[in-house]
Every structure is written in C-alpha cells, then in structure tokens.
Amino acid sequence: MSTQPTADKSHVYISELASHVGQEVTLRGWLYNLRSSGKLLFPQLRDGTGLVQCVVFKKNVPEELFDALKGLGQESALVVRGSVRADERAPGGFEIDVTQAEVVQSVEGYPITPKEHGTEFLMDHRHLWLRSRRQHAILKVRHTVVRAVRDFLDTDGFTLCDTPILTPAACEGTTTLFELDYFGEEKAYLSQSGQLYNEATAAAFGKVYCFGPTFRAERSKTRRHLTEFWMVEPEMAYATLDDVMNLAERFLSAIAARVLDERQEELKILERDTEKLERIVPPFPRVHYDDAVKMLHDAHAKGELENRFEWGGDFGAPDETYISKQFDKPVMVHRYPAAVKAFYMARDPERDDLALGVDVLASEGYGEVIGGGERATSLEFLEEQLRIHELPREAFEWYLDLRRYGSVPHAGFGMGIERCVTWMCGIEHVRETIPFPRMLYRLRP
RNA sequence: UCCGCAGUAGCUCAAUGGCAGAGCAUCCGGCUGUUAACCGGAGGGUUGUAGGUUCGAGUCCUACCUGCGGAGCCA
Numbered sequence: 001m002s003t004q005p006t007a008d009k010s011h012v013y014i015s016e017l018a019s020h021v022g023q024e025v026t027l028r029g030w031l032y033n034l035r036s037s038g039k040l041l042f043p044q045l046r047d048g049t050g051l052v053q054c055v056v057f058k059k060n061v062p063e064e065l066f067d068a069l070k071g072l073g074q075e076s077a078l079v080v081r082g083s084v085r086a087d088e089r090a091p092g093g094f095e096i097d098v099t100q101a102e103v104v105q106s107v108e109g110y111p112i113t114p115k116e117h118g119t120e121f122l123m124d125h126r127h128l129w130l131r132s133r134r135q136h137a138i139l140k141v142r143h144t145v146v147r148a149v150r151d152f153l154d155t156d157g158f159t160l161c162d163t164p165i166l167t168p169a170a171c172e173g174t175t176t177l178f179e180l181d182y183f184g185e186e187k188a189y190l191s192q193s194g195q196l197y198n199e200a201t202a203a204a205f206g207k208v209y210c211f212g213p214t215f216r217a218e219r220s221k222t223r224r225h226l227t228e229f230w231m232v233e234p235e236m237a238y239a240t241l242d243d244v245m246n247l248a249e250r251f252l253s254a255i256a257a258r259v260l261d262e263r264q265e266e267l268k269i270l271e272r273d274t275e276k277l278e279r280i281v282p283p284f285p286r287v288h289y290d291d292a293v294k295m296l297h298d299a300h301a302k303g304e305l306e307n308r309f310e311w312g313g314d315f316g317a318p319d320e321t322y323i324s325k326q327f328d329k330p331v332m333v334h335r336y337p338a339a340v341k342a343f344y345m346a347r348d349p350e351r352d353d354l355a356l357g358v359d360v361l362a363s364e365g366y367g368e369v370i371g372g373g374e375r376a377t378s379l380e381f382l383e384e385q386l387r388i389h390e391l392p393r394e395a396f397e398w399y400l401d402l403r404r405y406g407s408v409p410h411a412g413f414g415m416g417i418e419r420c421v422t423w424m425c426g427i428e429h430v431r432e433t434i435p436f437p438r439m440l441y442r443l444r445p
Numbered sequence: 446u447c448c449g450c451a452g453u454a455g456c457u458c459a460a461u462g463g464c465a466g467a468g469c470a471u472c473c474g475g476c477u478g479u480u481a482a483c484c485g486g487a488g489g490g491u492u493g494u495a496g497g498u499u500c501g502a503g504u505c506c507u508a509c510c511u512g513c514g515g516a517g518c519c520a
C-alpha cells in the first residue's frame with residue numbers, strides 16, 4: 001500500500017470540513033453508499049467522525065480511476081482528495097469534488113445493506129453493525145454519558161477508587177453470580193456490585209466512586225437486561241438518604257444537560273424528543289413507598305392497572321411504568337420495605353420495617369436507572385442481618401471491621417450506564433447501548 | 446424457569462392444502478445532480494430439524510432446535 005496516512009498534511013476529518021471550505025483536502029474512510037448517474041458518481045464516505053458526499057465527474061479523473069470507483073462495494077476502504085464545497089443539495093451541507101482517489105481495499109458483498117434487517121442478523125454482525133449511523137450515534141451518546149459521569153463526580157470532590165471484579169463472595173446474596181475456578185483452590189465470582197468495597201474506600205477518602213463492568217447471571221430476557229453491564233457507584237461518608245437523593249438528582253441532571261449540549265446531531269439521527277431531556281432538572285419528585293403503593297391501588301381501582309399491588313413487595317415493571325408516567329421528570333421512590341432490600345441497608349428510625357433506600361425511576365417509563373440508599377452503621381445489626389440472610393460470616397469479617405473502626409452514617413447509589421444511555425437516546429432496548437452486548441442467549445461476537 | 450409469537454433466496458418479506466415469488470444485495474448494460482437514486486437484463490431455494498395426516502404440505506398435526514416479545518429478578 002502506497003499511502004502513508006500520518007505523513008499527509010492535507011488530511012482532515014469529515015467533522016472538520018466546515019473550516020476547510022474552498023481548500024484541497026484528503027479524506028480517509030470507507031464507502032457508505034454509492035450512487036451513480038452515467039458520467040457522475042456520488043460516493044458517500046464515512047470516516048468515523050461523520051459522513052460526506054463526494055462527487056466524481058468522469059472528465060475530472062483518469063478513466064481507470066472512474067471505472068474502479070464505479071465498481072466499489074459498500075465499506076470499500078478509500079482515500080480521496082478533492083476540494084471542499086458548501087452545497088445545499090448535499091446531505092450535511094458539504095461536498096467533495098474529487099480529483100484523486102486511492103482504493104485501499106475494494107470490497108464485495110458487505111452483509112449489512114441500506115435496507116432493513118432483523119435483530120438476530122444485525123446482532124450476529126454486531127462487529128460490522130457498529131459502523132451504521134444509528135449505532136454510531138448511540139455509542140457517541142454513551143461516550144458523552146460516561147464523560148459526564150466522570151466529570152461530574154471528579155469536580156464534585158469524589159475520588160475514583162475502583163473495586164475488584166474477581167470477588168470471593170456475593171455482595172448481595174440474592175442475585176445470581178458467574179462462578180469461576182480460582183487456581184483450583186477456591187471459587188471466585190465476577191463482581192455484581194462494588195458496593196461493599198466502596199464502603200471501605202469511602203471511609204478512607206470521604207467521597208469515592210467505582211466505575212466498571214458488573215456481571216449478573218440472571219436468566220432474565222427483557223429489553224432492560226444485560227448479563228455484563230457498566231455501573232458507576234458513588235459512595236459518601238457522613239451522608240444520609242437525603243444526601244443521596246440530592247446527589248442523584250444533580251447527577252442525572254448534569255448528564256442530561258451534557259448530552260443535550262454535545263450530542264444534538266446524534267439525538268437528531270435517533271429522532272429523540274429533546275424536550276423530554278430538557279425537563280430533567282432538579283428538583284425531582286420524591287415519593288414515599290407507602291404513597292407509591294396508594295397510587296398503584298388507585299390505578300387498579302380505576303382499571304388502569306391489571307394487578308392489584310400488595311404492600312410489602314418490590315414494584316414490577318408495569319408498576320414502575322405507571323408510577324413514572326404520572327410525572328414528567330424522573331421520580332425518586334424512597335423507604336422501601338426492608339424485607340425486599342439488601343442486608344446492609346439502614347432502617348428508618350421511625351419505622352423499623354422500612355429501609356432507607358431509594359430507587360430513581362427514569363421518566364417516560366424507562367424504569368429503574370438508579371438504586372441506592374443509606375447503609376447500616378451498627379455492628380450488632382449487621383451481624384444479625386448476616387445470620388438472617390444466611391451469609392457466610394467469615395467472608396464478611398473485613399466488612400464488619402468497617403463498623404468496628406470509625407463507623408459513621410454513609411450512603412451511595414449505583415447507576416447502570418446502559419439503562420441511562422437507553423433513556424437519553426429514547427430507544428427501545430439496552431442491547432444497542434454497549435458495543436458488544438452480553439445477554440442470556442448472546443455471547444458472540 | 447413460565448407464557449405468547451415467529452423461522453421461506455445473502456437480507457426483508459409474500460404465496461386459499463394445488464407450478465416457490467417480489468424488493469434489496471450480487472453480476473451485466475443505460476443515465477451529468479443522485480438523496481435507502483432510477484431504468485432494462487441475469488444468476489440465486491434441502492421452505493429450521495425429525496416424524497405424521499393427505500392423491501398432494503411452505504401451509505394441517507406432534508416433538509425438538511433457534512430467535513423475538515413479555516413475566517419474575519434487577520441497574
């Protein structure tokens with residue numbers, strides 16, 4: 001190959017074309033689509049930063065080149081040189097009048113055509129599907145969400161303190177873990193939460209967060225579930241349930257604002273109603289579990305909900321959807337029955353049967369996007385909880401140390417990145433919000 | 446794990462129990478402004494698998510496999 005990509009000083013990215021109008025530039029990319037009209041070719045080039053239409057007049061280029069370009073298949077690798085021209089007729093507003101081009105690789109039979117495809121086919125070709133406009137837009141939004149998360153926490157005084165992925169035991173006992181063999185000596189598990197370790201680092205740094213992959217071996221098959229997903233978990237020492245709710249509402253608002261600020265073009269491709277995102281600003285409504293249950297009972301009485309919800313349980317998907325649709329913002333439901341929450345949750349001093357936990361339900365029926373709360377501080381209480389939940393005391397000795405040495409009220413939450421991105425994008429399924437989704441029946445590519 | 450739906454050309458789909466078809470993709474040809482371009486032509490099939498009913502099954506029945514949607518559980 002004769003190209004020396006890094007040596008070409010005239011190379012620009014498609015996203016930079018606006019500042020090169022009238023200049024000769026070199027673009028390096030892949031053929032997105034090709035239309036022709038006799039002595040005229042319209043190759044659409046993508047380079048990862050954008051999409052631009054090129055124009056090739058037969059008389060402006062050598063005949064062999066024209067014929068070579070004419071026969072190119074979708075996703076052929078291509079370097080073109082030409083002048084940048086603003087043109088109303090072109091999608092994107094700019095066009096390249098091609099004078100030279102080099103076919104880096106001519107491609108035939110790219111599987112993903114510009115027509116419709118089914119999800120199974122697209123998922124089997126996920127490694128190629130990522131090149132499509134919609135997928136590109138979604139993953140750009142994901143990138144911005146991740147940056148917003150980090151920037152928000154970093155500037156708010158949090159220290160990144162990552163927690164282990166290989167762990168000796170369950171953090172929460174209830175959900176299923178992926179098990180693996182640790183040198184034949186003992187079993188290890190892939191982390192399903194950094195929660196417990198966060199409590200240790202919070203006592204060392206005050207405000208901390210961990211951000212990494214999380215694994216849940218649940219046999220659940222819905223548009224909201226992945227077996228491997230990314231979770232960010234902030235934890236604060238000397239903090240209460242109210243502090244966590246305040247943090248959650250500032251946090252989500254900052255993410256939405258950042259997406260609106262940086263990803264207008266992508267949101268347009270996704271046909272996202274941005275007014276819905278503009279409403280994500282503090283304060284969020286805060287609903288006591290008891291009041292949420294009342295709402296569900298009223299809804300059932302009016303025939304708006306099929307099943308009557310019983311006090312004491314966790315909300316099902318239809319219940320969550322109903323509650324969130326009563327507001328035009330995310331809603332925070334707090335003080336759940338302790339019986340349905342994790343063992344380390346603090347109890348409401350006024351109601352011993354309630355845990356100081358909060359779930360943030362995203363707007364538009366997108367469901368639970370954040371779960372968190374205040375942690376129990378008493379050594380005796382936690383020892384009892386371990387017994388009740390039949391958890392192996394040994395494995396939690398280090399955790400109990402946190403209650404022996406300087407135990408203070410502390411609180412935090414976890415947010416699933418993919419659920420957040422799904423909501424920001426206004427799309428149907430979490431599987432599109434991670435480059436290579438892992439689901440119950442999907443381990444490859 | 447449970448409930449429902451679907452598997453037909455590379456892809457998306459059609460075909461009353463009676464000759465397996467269309468669009469896109471591919472290949473050949475045409476077109477100097479195309480916008481998922483268009484026009485003409487060509488190739489392309491073990492109808493998910495196994496069995497059954499029938500003169501005859503893509504179509505009806507049974508089992509299995511695969512996928513999709515939902516429930517439970519969760520972020």
